[in-house]
Amino acid sequence: MSQHLEADCCIVGCGPAGVMLGLLLARRGADVVVLEKHTDFLRDFRGDDIAAATIEILDELGLAEGFLALSPRRVRAVRAHTAGGTMLLADLSRVRTKFPFVAVVPQWDFLSFLAAEAATEPGFRLLMGAAATDLVTNDDGVVEGVRFRRGDEEGVVRATLTVAADGRTSVLRDRAELPVHATAPPIDMMLFRLPRQPTDADEDAINIHLGGSWAMARLDRGDYWQAACMIPKGAADTVRAAGVDALRRAISEVMPDLADHVGALETWDQIHLLSVQTNRLRRWYRPGLLCIGDCAHAMSPIGGTGVNFAIQDAVVAANRLAEPILRRAVTTRDLAGVQRERQWQVRAMQLLQSRLTKGYVSAAEGANRGPGAIGQRIAPVLLNLPGFCALRSRVTALGLRRVHVAPEFRTAVRRPRQR
Numbered sequence: 001m002s003q004h005l006e007a008d009c010c011i012v013g014c015g016p017a018g019v020m021l022g023l024l025l026a027r028r029g030a031d032v033v034v035l036e037k038h039t040d041f042l043r044d045f046r047g048d049d050i051a052a053a054t055i056e057i058l059d060e061l062g063l064a065e066g067f068l069a070l071s072p073r074r075v076r077a078v079r080a081h082t083a084g085g086t087m088l089l090a091d092l093s094r095v096r097t098k099f100p101f102v103a104v105v106p107q108w109d110f111l112s113f114l115a116a117e118a119a120t121e122p123g124f125r126l127l128m129g130a131a132a133t134d135l136v137t138n139d140d141g142v143v144e145g146v147r148f149r150r151g152d153e154e155g156v157v158r159a160t161l162t163v164a165a166d167g168r169t170s171v172l173r174d175r176a177e178l179p180v181h182a183t184a185p186p187i188d189m190m191l192f193r194l195p196r197q198p199t200d201a202d203e204d205a206i207n208i209h210l211g212g213s214w215a216m217a218r219l220d221r222g223d224y225w226q227a228a229c230m231i232p233k234g235a236a237d238t239v240r241a242a243g244v245d246a247l248r249r250a251i252s253e254v255m256p257d258l259a260d261h262v263g264a265l266e267t268w269d270q271i272h273l274l275s276v277q278t279n280r281l282r283r284w285y286r287p288g289l290l291c292i293g294d295c296a297h298a299m300s301p302i303g304g305t306g307v308n309f310a311i312q313d314a315v316v317a318a319n320r321l322a323e324p325i326l327r328r329a330v331t332t333r334d335l336a337g338v339q340r341e342r343q344w345q346v347r348a349m350q351l352l353q354s355r356l357t358k359g360y361v362s363a364a365e366g367a368n369r370g371p372g373a374i375g376q377r378i379a380p381v382l383l384n385l386p387g388f389c390a391l392r393s394r395v396t397a398l399g400l401r402r403v404h405v406a407p408e409f410r411t412a413v414r415r416p417r418q419r
């Protein structure tokens with residue numbers, strides 16, 4: 001069986017970038033087909049932090065109230081705890097914005113919310129469980145759509161514009177042979193949960209704990225603690241070889257108030273390894289195809305920028321491309337405009353993240369070469385960065401420059417279906 005669909009825009013991937021772009025274009029009256037290879041949004045340990053920049057965008061779309069009704073945790077500060085004391089790294093409550101906090105909400109709730117909103121637009125079609133497998137190109141190499149597989153079915157979507165929003169392991173980016181500039185951040189992350197206990201006090205900060213040669217962070221998620229442990233790149237096997245008990249002891253030393261919680265960590269299955277990678281495409285497009293979000297630039301997890309950058313890419317793409325898409329005349333110049341508007345922010349943020357990471361590396365290369373060496377000397381690196389608190393607060397909340405939704409998207413346009 002094969003399915004043939006036509007659309008103004010085919011978006012591959014229903015992560016933050018894909019769903020937001022689909023919603024915006026459908027609001028402008030475009031016919032949009034979104035392909036998502038998973039059958040649901042339930043994936044753990046993804047970017048769950050929604051910064052003020054994104055909530056402002058939702059507000060411009062009239063969606064902030066609905067989003068905040070998801071009851072996200074509100075993080076208002078970032079604090080570092082060292083043997084020398086506690087330091088306020090970022091104070092979001094002092095940033096000038098209507099939403100002076102980071103909203104932490106499971107990514108699947110955020111995606112379900114946006115997908116449900118998009119589904120109210122007649123031009124929006126989301127095919128869950130549909131994995132794009134290849135590009136469809138014409139004799140001149142212009143991308144005219146994608147092939148996909150859905151269960152036993154194969155299909156084709158033909159579209160004026162194809163958008164690859166299929167994340168950091170993008171198939172379409174490979175098929176398009178777009179050149180990638182990869183950097184190799186020298187860290188990986190171990191992510192895990194610890195249960196909350198009734199006596200635990202509520203926290204409205206991300207707490208970074210540095211000491212005993214470890215760097216760990218934790219966040220109050222209401223019914224559990226979300227924790228991360230930074231390790232040198234490739235050190236996961238060494239950490240695992242030392243045993244879960246050694247990790248439990250390290251957590252108890254670095255975050256003593258969670259010492260009586262760590263018994264819940266019993267096997268490595270409870271600990272998710274995030275292989276940290278950062279990269280960016282040198283060119284985000286080729287005729288008929290645009291890459292956005294992690295597909296165009298995988299960000300380091302430091303600073304929690306991934307979701308917000310993906311959303312901002314989608315807004316810029318919609319602002320610039322909705323008209324040409326509706327006219328069915330998208331030029332490479334239009335596509336280049338999206339890259340031009342976004343790439344300096346990506347480069348600058350990756351540079352900022354890399355500066356911080358270099359601090360971790362130099363710490364790791366110190367006298368203590370064990371897997372937890374990062375924490376040993378990270379504090380001075382952080383503390384010595386000039387204006388760190390103000391910069392971190394603003395960048396955490398708003399990114400490097402605000403992105404606004406063009407006024408035309410703020411109300412839905414009902415365009416008669418032409419296909």
Ligand SMILES: Cc1cc2nc3c(=O)[nH]c(=O)nc-3n(C[C@H](O)[C@H](O)[C@H](O)COP(=O)(O)OP(=O)(O)OC[C@H]3O[C@@H](n4cnc5c(N)ncnc54)[C@H](O)[C@@H]3O)c2cc1C
Pocket residue numbers: 012013014015016017018035036037038044045046047048049130131132133165166167168169170171274292293294295299301303304305306307308310
């Ligand atoms: C383990 C982990 C932890 C993270 N932690 C953080 C964090 O703490 N803070 C933060 O800000 N960011 C974090 N991130 C990054 C953040 O999740 C991403 O930056 C953000 O989700 C990017 O959005 P996106 O839409 O570009 O891509 P994604 O969210 O990756 O979405 C891509 C979508 O495309 C789908 N897809 C892939 N291939 C195909 C295909 N062939 N056909 C159809 N669909 C396809 C995928 O199933 C997925 O739904 C984390 C990422 C990972 C992997």
